[in-house]
Amino acid sequence: MAASVWKRCVTLAVKVKRFSPSSPARRWLLSAAYTDTKVWEAIEKDPQNLALLASTMDRTYERNLPVSSLTISRFVDNISSREEIDQAEYYLYKFRHSPNCWYLKDWTIHSWIRQCLKYGAKEKAVYTLRNKVQYGIFPDNFTFNLLIDSYIKDGDFKGACSVVEEVMLQEAVDLPSTQVLSLYALGSYLATRPQLTVSEQRALGASLLIFGLKQDNSVGLSAQLLGNALLGKVENLKGIHAVFKGMPLFWGHGYLDRALAVMETVVTSTGDAKLSKDTLSYMNDLLQELSADSDSSGEESGGEEEEEEKKEDPIDEEDQAEREKLPQYASRFKELSSQLESRGKVDSSSFQALVSALAQQNLAAAEEADLERYATQVQAWEAEKRQLVQREQELREKAEQEKQRRLAARAAAQQA
Numbered sequence: 001m002a003a004s005v006w007k008r009c010v011t012l013a014v015k016v017k018r019f020s021p022s023s024p025a026r027r028w029l030l031s032a033a034y035t036d037t038k039v040w041e042a043i044e045k046d047p048q049n050l051a052l053l054a055s056t057m058d059r060t061y062e063r064n065l066p067v068s069s070l071t072i073s074r075f076v077d078n079i080s081s082r083e084e085i086d087q088a089e090y091y092l093y094k095f096r097h098s099p100n101c102w103y104l105k106d107w108t109i110h111s112w113i114r115q116c117l118k119y120g121a122k123e124k125a126v127y128t129l130r131n132k133v134q135y136g137i138f139p140d141n142f143t144f145n146l147l148i149d150s151y152i153k154d155g156d157f158k159g160a161c162s163v164v165e166e167v168m169l170q171e172a173v174d175l176p177s178t179q180v181l182s183l184y185a186l187g188s189y190l191a192t193r194p195q196l197t198v199s200e201q202r203a204l205g206a207s208l209l210i211f212g213l214k215q216d217n218s219v220g221l222s223a224q225l226l227g228n229a230l231l232g233k234v235e236n237l238k239g240i241h242a243v244f245k246g247m248p249l250f251w252g253h254g255y256l257d258r259a260l261a262v263m264e265t266v267v268t269s270t271g272d273a274k275l276s277k278d279t280l281s282y283m284n285d286l287l288q289e290l291s292a293d294s295d296s297s298g299e300e301s302g303g304e305e306e307e308e309e310k311k312e313d314p315i316d317e318e319d320q321a322e323r324e325k326l327p328q329y330a331s332r333f334k335e336l337s338s339q340l341e342s343r344g345k346v347d348s349s350s351f352q353a354l355v356s357a358l359a360q361q362n363l364a365a366a367e368e369a370d371l372e373r374y375a376t377q378v379q380a381w382e383a384e385k386r387q388l389v390q391r392e393q394e395l396r397e398k399a400e401q402e403k404q405r406r407l408a409a410r411a412a413a414q415q416a
Helices: 002-014 050-062 069-077 082-096 106-118 122-130 141-153 157-170 176-190 198-212 218-238 255-268 277-299 303-312 317-323 326-342 351-415
Strands: none
Touching (some): 050 082, 069 106, 106 141, 106 351, 122 157, 157 176, 157 198, 176 218, 218 255, 218 277, 218 317, 255 277, 255 326
16 A cells, blocks of 8 residues: 555656666765774774683573673674674573673674674664664664665665664664664665555654654655654554554654644745655645545555554544544645645655755765764773773682682681
8 A cells, every 4th residue: 555655756756867866876875984894893802712601601690690791792792603693692682681781881782783794694683673672782873873874785775774763762863874874764765665564654654753853954844744644644544552652752643733734834934945746745645545545544454463453552532533634634735735836845856865965965074973973982992891801800810819718718727
């Protein structure tokens, strides 16, 4: 169903080929300097035997004792093959379910993602992200950017959007580079006319809305319109509880109304902000579809997952009242569309073209600030790690001294 809704959008996107990011030469991605591993690999190494480390951790857990954050960090840092990625995943899970679970270091999370990228295990990185509660994987923006970029470079925009969803859920949306990359991934994925389930529409809608709110320009406003429209569709099909459950969203009815409010904002604004023509086309198709038969649209493409959502989130009176407003929304949309056209507030470029242009214009400057922060962060991580190693050595020496003292006391007792 979603494919038919996006058909008109993609048709318009084809008409603006000069902005299309479809060819590799036109993709505005992270630079080689950003993805270069030199800064990270320059950190002082601590070579370890993984078999010995694994044996030590197993014995420690068998005795119901906690494994140190330094130990799990050493294991992740010394991964050297795809098979060892699977081993590390197991020990990350064990560490998360141990008394020391709160002490997983940020540099260990960064190292884990880098190792997954290095040894062709991106799907493992995303799996631990999606199951962050079970693994404790909460990356910073720089790490998120590396993972999103790796999917974009492979042309896997669905995979990139799965990472963007995790960024949105973690609410790590303040960094300009992450905003641009995320919007680029979202726009590129939607241009492929994907078949979307209700849960996927909700995730994409929330991501578009939240990242759109961070951009005070045509891209941001178009993203807000798309995001509110997608969420409004879910609201009409499944009820408001299906929208905000597990999402950092406003707990209130009327997402289609908020989409129309974005249009009103553009109509009354005195700046250069516009809405892309294909997002307005999408909104028009969505309203027509919902008005024609919202019940039948809810039955298409969803399977067992959507049936389960329907059982858990029954339509209440307020949800039904929102559905009954569809004729009003459709009428208001036509009026606002006419005003946008008459005031020159409609951009003929597609949303995909707008986010590509935004990436071309803003990503380089955003990268420079990121790289400076990253270099400083790596130095701080290295200093903290040295402190932990020193403390570990002091504790071992203290334990050895205590052991020798007990042995000497025992020997003296036997002689007496």
